[in-house]
Amino acid sequence: MTKITVKANGPYLVTGADVVDETGASFPVEAGKPIALCRCGASHKKPFCDGSHIKIGFKAAEGAAAAKK
Ligand code: FES
Known part of the structure; x- marks a missing residue:
């Protein structure tokens, strides 16, 4: 089974x-x-991913629970 985990930021x-x-x-x-x-x-x-998200301070949208609202 394919699984995609959205990591925080x-x-x-x-x-x-x-x-x-x-x-x-x-x-x-x-x-x-x-x-x-x-x-x-x-x-x-x-x-x-090469870890650059840390260097640029990437901020993602909120998690699945917040998306259900
Ligand atoms: S999410 Fe890690 S480099 Fe873009």
Whole structure:
């Protein structure tokens, strides 16, 4: 099962999925390990998170409980 965990003020952690580019070619990832995908736009290794969200002070929207209101 694919699971996407939205980290507070950080990346999306994805398990159980392949990451492919627009041609369908897979990015090399370590099997069985979570993949951190950038959602702040500042990574120099897109689509992967490189920790730049910390440097830029990325502030994300609130969590799922707040989104239900
Ligand atoms: S979320 Fe980590 S570099 Fe963008």
